[in-house]
Amino acid sequence: MDTPYLRKLSDPALDNPIFIQGLPGFGNVGRIAAHFLIKFCDAKPFAELYSPSFPDYISITSKGIAHLPRYEFYYAPMEKNTLIIMTGEIQPSFDDVVAHYEVCDYVVDFVEKLGCHFMVTMGGVPITEDKTQVYIAATSPRLATEFMEKGGVIYSKGRIVGGTGLTLALAKERKIDGVSLLGTTLGFKADKNAGFSVFKFLMKALGKEIKEGLAENNQIEES
Template identity: 40%
Template sequence: MKQTFIRIISHQELNVPIFIAGFPSIGDIGRISVKLLIDYLKAELFAELYSPTLPDYVNIDKKGICHPPKFEFFASTKNPNIVVAIGDAQPASEDVPAHYEICDDIINFVIKIGCSKIITASGAPVVQPEKEIYVASTSKNLLRKCIEMGSTPYKGGRIIGAPGLLLGLAEKKGLKGVCVLGSTTSLTADREASFRIYKFIRKLLALDTQN
């Protein structure tokens, strides 16, 4: 494998889908929250991203079969149409070009399939335990909507890795985006914070108002 590539498993008929992404990060909030969303939507796996910039190990499934790290893309044709990406890992933090390469490939892919908006999920480190939901957006209107739903603007900080970089690159290519961050004191899996973010994303997508 010499470069990042996306393998299409099945072709989906999607109408201006919203793109949602979660990857291993602080408290593993991004990955856990979007996994909950995938299960809730009963979304269908339709594409996989592989890259030599991802870590040099394999994951072993419950049957003992080895798989290289990858990003998976799932599609839901409910209203609204949704594409969800979840990743096994991110490139090494010091390999900045690798982050740009993968994130740029992802943005180009979701634009190609018609996405117009992006939501990323991650964790926000705090010293004292709290139950805040923070948001940072490329759009004032989208930020205002999230604040009206009970979140707090994430001011003066940084969003490290794909959850932040995807937003920055998306904005340069005309996509509106928001990162939803759960406050956490944990470096390991914070399932309570992950569930809060999952519920907030459902609310943001107006999924809870549907029958």
């Protein structure tokens, strides 16, 4: 394998699909938010992406089963859309810029072929004070204003590193609209509260209110 490789597990019907990405990064916020979403929507896996740019180790499941590092795609039918949710345990090395472009472009190419015209990428943004907030960056002023009116704060004059930002920017080049949702986190330690805040904000934006205390009562658990 010398290039990214996609393996389809099934071919579900996708009605006006929205792509949602949550990868590891600051506070693991994006990945945690994605797992909340997968659990809440009872999303089902339908594809896996492998790449030689991923780290050179294997992952072991709780049942002792080994597999290569990968991105996993899930689908979840909603009232008006089908959600396509992508997550994974890894990203290419942050030192390998070419690998990031290659993998993110492959992801955008795949979801574009599936008919996605809108996407959401989720991640974390480090802060020095304990304050829960969701920052937003968008592909257009209209979307930035729309999500600000939903309770987000414009993320201005900053950078979004890794797949969270690059996937969105590459999608914009293909005329795909989208936003990044960035939960505030104090550092690199897995931040379940920040992940839940991003998940809750996303569901509100999709028209579904999430009750406070849902995660704490273990009605949704991040895996």
